[in-house]
Amino acid sequence: MKSSLSALSSSSSRPAVPEPRVSVWEQYKKCKYLLVMLIPLFLYYLIFEYGPLYGVQIAFKDYQIRAGIWESPWAGIKHFDYMFTASPEFYRILWNTVVISFYHLIFGFPAPILLALLFNELRIGWFKKLSQTISYLPHFLSWVVLGGLLITILSPTTGAVNAVLEWLGFAPIYFLGDPDYFRFTLVVSSIWKEIGWGTIIYLAALTGIDPHLYEAARMDGAGRWKQTLHITLPGIMHVIAILFIFRTGQVLNAGFDQIFNLYNPAVYSVADILDTYVYRVGLTQLQYSFTTAVGLFKNVIAFSLVLLTNYVVKKLGQEGIL
Template identity: 65%
Template sequence: MEKAHAVPFESANIPAKQSKFRHTWREYKKSRYLLLMLLPVLVWYAIFCYGPMYGILIAFKDYSPVLGTWDSPWNNFAYFDYLFNQSPEFPRILKNTVIISGLNILFGFPAPIILALLLNELRISWFKKMAQSISYLPHFFSWVVLSGIVFLMLSPSTGPVNYVLGWFGIDPIYFLGDTRYFRFSLVITNIWKEVGWGTIVYLAALSGIDQTLYEAARMDGANRWKQTWHVTLPSMLPIISIMFILSLGGILNAGFDQIYNLYSPAVFEVGDVIDTYVYRQGIVNFQMGLTTAVGLFKNVVGITLVLGTNYIVKKMGQEGVL
């Protein structure tokens, strides 16, 4: 007959939930110094990120600086009614935002993946490092600086881009002043600025791929293209799915800095977006309640897209962000 294992009296009488609580408390106690280092960050977020959320009330009130946020009268969703039913500008602005953000995701999202794959194929170490450094250098400059470079490069009279087009008999194009080319110019310049920085995440993912998978693929006769398709991309899929979820959550963020520094009244029809509208109404016209309502709408759409995309990605067997 097998002997029954003796169970300590104390642990036998401790409920499961209480035992789990004690275990968790011991883990926290062991990591108390790490948690203490984290405390300033938590305080910063509480004060500067969660504290200002009190201002969301302005979207539902006829805000008066004299009365303050809490004492201002409720407006029965007047700002939301104006945006969706009465505003002559908001439908056009929403359309422009979705189109520009959609184009940025369509062309800008795969760009760092492709560049990371190309850099990964380079075998000359110094050339690979130099190419990567040059590619992510524009990320560290603000659009205030880069807009001047873009204006010079795309100038219809002195810009090198139009100079090259002239070799092929193409008349000068005013890329930043013509509604037909403005969105295209935004997408290309945004890729130029951010593509190198985006490769950092994907290069890190590439460095973590098990090299024995490539050896097995080579033994099976797979060339470089088949290795990329059947080994590299599937191994990168978890990080690609996470980055895609985060990108889709910002679909109503078309890039205020870039557009504000590059657009002009000539392209308002296709270039005016939610962020520039918020700047005009909130800072210039001091319509704080209206712009708060717009910001709240953006955030609700963003979190809905993140949660929805995260659910779909997890159903497909990939890792999500939640």
């Protein structure tokens, strides 16, 4: 017994032997099969994300198709100067983009959070799964399909919505042709399409909350509302913060697919955004350099907003992305 205790004390008094350092190359070699699986992802980003950055220089050139990007003459900041000083439509289109994106952010961003909280309160298993499945379905339909569906449903003469309004004694509304209602229609239809898909991340975050916290809250007399306010929302706040940063970076992406399939000349004054303007002027009028400058301006603003939002979120005590 004494010998074993002495051996134990002598072994505990010995200095710990540091583990041998493993070189970076050996770590890569150990995980070589995982790295091979990453090759398609690297190729995707190289070809489709970083490769096109070569064409950004078009914004600083008078691009000519026959001369190509490299041989086209330099123009400096001429296109940016025209965009800010001489373009008659730029500021109106920028304002439309900001307003529509602001509506999407204010009303569209909280919607999946609220729906996820409601799903989390459902206790009947089959009904919960059925409700989630139904809410996911519109996400898998393109705006080409949904655009035709909305045009039919919201028609002022044969649409089902206006038929209900007339039955209730209201005058029919041209939702897709009246500037007063078009932005409202955009926001509501966008929420309807994406609200179910947006709940997936929040529902996954809700499963990570310790159930014992709810039990302790119930023992202290807290109802469902106080449990949600003091346990559920703080438990997923880090996820909300990260997704809010990403969403802020898309402020100037007001939804090209949706607007392109729903708008018409009657609502250009409130519906024309930077993306549709770039498409119309760049492809139909062949002003490639000017529209590249507009796109570069939009991306610089988006990157700046991501940095600013990340800074604010970290100051508020949440984890950022940088």
